[in-house]
Amino acid sequence: MTWELDSDRPIYKQLIEHFQLSIVSGCYKPGDKLPSVRDLAAEAAVNPNTMQKALADLEQAGLVYTQRTSGRYITEDKSMVEQLKNNLAIEQIKEFLEKMSRLGFTKQETVALMTSVKEENVQ
Amino acid sequence: MNPILECRALGKSYSGKDALCDVNLTVNRGRIVGLLGPNGSGKSTLIKLANGLITPTKGEILINGQQPGTETKKIVSYLPERTYLSDWMRVKDIIELFTDFYENFNPKKAYDMLQKLNINADDRLKTMSKGTKEKVQLILVMSREADLYLLDEPIGGVDPAARDYIINTIITNYNENATVLISTHLIADVEQVLDDVIIISNGCITMKGSVDELRTQYGKSIDAIFREVFRC
Numbered sequence: 243m244t245w246e247l248d249s250d251r252p253i254y255k256q257l258i259e260h261f262q263l264s265i266v267s268g269c270y271k272p273g274d275k276l277p278s279v280r281d282l283a284a285e286a287a288v289n290p291n292t293m294q295k296a297l298a299d300l301e302q303a304g305l306v307y308t309q310r311t312s313g314r315y316i317t318e319d320k321s322m323v324e325q326l327k328n329n330l331a332i333e334q335i336k337e338f339l340e341k342m343s344r345l346g347f348t349k350q351e352t353v354a355l356m357t358s359v360k361e362e363n364v365q
Numbered sequence: 366m367n368p369i370l371e372c373r374a375l376g377k378s379y380s381g382k383d384a385l386c387d388v389n390l391t392v393n394r395g396r397i398v399g400l401l402g403p404n405g406s407g408k409s410t411l412i413k414l415a416n417g418l419i420t421p422t423k424g425e426i427l428i429n430g431q432q433p434g435t436e437t438k439k440i441v442s443y444l445p446e447r448t449y450l451s452d453w454m455r456v457k458d459i460i461e462l463f464t465d466f467y468e469n470f471n472p473k474k475a476y477d478m479l480q481k482l483n484i485n486a487d488d489r490l491k492t493m494s495k496g497t498k499e500k501v502q503l504i505l506v507m508s509r510e511a512d513l514y515l516l517d518e519p520i521g522g523v524d525p526a527a528r529d530y531i532i533n534t535i536i537t538n539y540n541e542n543a544t545v546l547i548s549t550h551l552i553a554d555v556e557q558v559l560d561d562v563i564i565i566s567n568g569c570i571t572m573k574g575s576v577d578e579l580r581t582q583y584g585k586s587i588d589a590i591f592r593e594v595f596r597c
Contacts, residue, residue: 249586252577253557284537287529289397289558292577 245286253288257296260286265305265316266327276306276314367430369394369513369544370415376423377410377568384410385568387424394512395541397558399576400548401587402565403595408548409446411565412515415546416443428513439468442511444503446518452491456484456501467509475508478534482527496523503531507538514545520554532558552588562587566595 247256264270276282279297283290297314300306304322306314317323342352370392377385385407392398402408413419414426417433428437450459456479463470479486482500490498499522506514516535520528528551536558539545549555556562556576564572571594572579576587583590 247557249553249556249588250580250584252580254577280537284533287533287536287557289536289560290541291395291397291560 245288247286247288254292254296254299257286257288257293258299261296261300261305262326262330265323266330270316272316272318272320272323274316275312276316278313366394367427368392369429370546371427371430372411372424373427374424375411375414375421375426377407377414377419378422383568385414388565388568388570390563390570390573392544392546392561394544396560397536397539397545398547399552399555399559399562399587400546400565401550401552401562401591402548403550406566407568408565409517410568412443412517412546412548415513415515416441440512442506442509442514444506444514444516444519448490448498448502450490450502453489455487455489457486459490459501459505460486463505463508469510471508471510474538475504478504478508482530496527499523500527500531503534507534510540510543512543514539514543516545516547518549519547520549520551525554528554552591553586556587559587564591564594 245257245260247253261270270276276297277285279290279293282297283293286293297306301308301314304319305317305326307317308314339349339352343349347355368391370390372388372390375385375388375390376383388411400408400411410419414421415428415433417437426433428441431437454462460472460475463475464472476486479501482504484493484497484501484504490501493501499519503516503519506516514535519535520531523531532555535545535547547555547559559576561575562573562579563570572590574582579587579590585593
């Protein structure tokens, strides 16, 4: 996965989102070892301190953990990953509904429209 | 430990005209700091003061707790805005000179970087384009294991691909306790790798802080903030 960073939002937040997405989508599997902070920073072309901050946040949230001398790993707690996946999905849906309501659609209309679009795509 | 760079009520005037006035500033170790400002704002003056190339009119500037001098020059690696190397020299001669001159110069690092950027060490400076010359200079500066790197407009003349490589070089090569101070107006290119920014105009600091804090506060990029502050 390439690192696409917007220029108008805090970088470390975007790094966190990138990791979350990589974990949820299975790019990183439970128990996978992460590259070093320095390598990750070089790959994302960001400051190592910023990368460090993002990883510290993820660690606090429990998504990654540090093995004293050998580095950082992705959590092996699959229920936590599922939970994260759900939360991210809910966020996306909320955002989408918000946009639809700005277009003047009620929730019912949105759901109906989604169903019909989905059927068209299947055909 | 002393901060790597400290300015106390620092002022510099050139025949009565203030280039810097009452600058108070502390730069800590292990940071990549952007020194941003429009033309003529005092960026180069501040960097020259830190190198001891010029002396303050008022106040003081300290590197690692000391006034600029022989001791501080050992730990400061400086990329000037203009070259001081002789045109007839070959890159390998300059590397030899630097190895001789600076205890902390690592020739292996320099050759590695030259190779990555496809620069032949047998070439003479005068046969090189402006951009290539700039790359050579930056390679020399970054090949020293210094505590403070002062880079005055390091990426102005190089193409975007080489710019990416150079920025990458800066973030991978500096050691964790070293600080890199980059003066530039190519903000969009560097802001992603900066910890902190210092914005100066007319010789005064108008804004300073961490990139992420400023982005959160203003909801826009440093580049956009800069354009807003200095709209002409």
